[in-house]
Amino acid sequence: MALQKTLSLLLLSLLTLLGLGLVQPSYGQPMYQRFLRQHVDSTGTGGTDLYCNTMMERRGMTRPRCKKFNTFIHADIGAINNICSTPNIRCKNAKENCHEGVVRVTDCRLTARSGGNCRYQGRGSSRSVVIACQGNPLVPVHFDR
Numbered sequence: 606m607a608l609q610k611t612l613s614l615l616l617l618s619l620l621t622l623l624g625l626g627l628v629q630p631s632y633g634q635p636m637y638q639r640f641l642r643q644h645v646d647s648t649g650t651g652g653t654d655l656y657c658n659t660m661m662e663r664r665g666m667t668r669p670r671c672k673k674f675n676t677f678i679h680a681d682i683g684a685i686n687n688i689c690s691t692p693n694i695r696c697k698n699a700k701e702n703c704h705e706g707v708v709r710v711t712d713c714r715l716t717a718r719s720g721g722n723c724r725y726q727g728r729g730s731s732r733s734v735v736i737a738c739q740g741n742p743l744v745p746v747h748f749d750r
């Protein structure tokens with residue numbers, strides 16, 4: 606009986622923290638996980654060629670082909686998820702599930718391919734980004750622009 610009460614209290618506490626936004630649930634959505642892998646680096650400052658060459662390789666975007674362009678967002682996941690709570694705007698594909706926010710980013714542009722190696726030029730800035738969001742709660746699943 607005491608164990609059941611303890612578990613009930615723990616569950617209630619967790620639900621309260623989730624409701625307050627103090628704890629982020631672990632989202633299992635494959636598109637969300639892919640978005641995190643391809644576009645989020647909350648610990649880095651980026652902005653250099655070395656950063657892009659390292660991160661594109663580390664995050665698996667150089668095999669089997671070099672990805673031509675990628676953007677890394679340098680903000681914590683809570684701030685990125687909050688972009689999903691801004692008003693809906695039209696995405697490039699004409700869907701209405703995009704949202705806009707200003708964050709620090711590094712844009713990585715492919716400059717060369719030689720012997721299976723991908724080389725990138727990095728450019729850091731603070732700028733407006735547009736991301737597509739879906740789910741309940743809404744989470745980012747696609748970097749639109």
